[in-house]
Amino acid sequence: MPSAILPVSPLVAGLKCRCPRCGQGRLFSGPLNLRERCDQCGLGYAFVDTGDGPAVFAIFILGFLCLGGALIAEFKFGVPWWVHVLLWGVLTPIFAVFLLRFLKATLIALQFKNKAEEGRLAKE
């Protein structure tokens, strides 16, 4: 464990998909699978609860980008239907995974920074 951990910006940690505490350890072990803990500072990721947040943001952002791109391709360039199928059928899942990684990492970093957790009626 590093001797002094400097605060990490949630946006930087999200963009790099790194640990929200130290900013060094990797957050994911696969495309979207979280590790159990940070391999640099040992922070356990059991507190993580992003729910559907990243998916909702990704749907809105990706829907706007892909629909806009499809409309531009259709009405400005007049591409045939099979180009749409190839273009959006390949690009949309790739964009979705990268966007979900970034959004999930950013929401985890924000959850860590703001100490967000489920509400309780009494303190333990």
Ligand SMILES: [Zn+2]
């Ligand atoms: Zn860490």
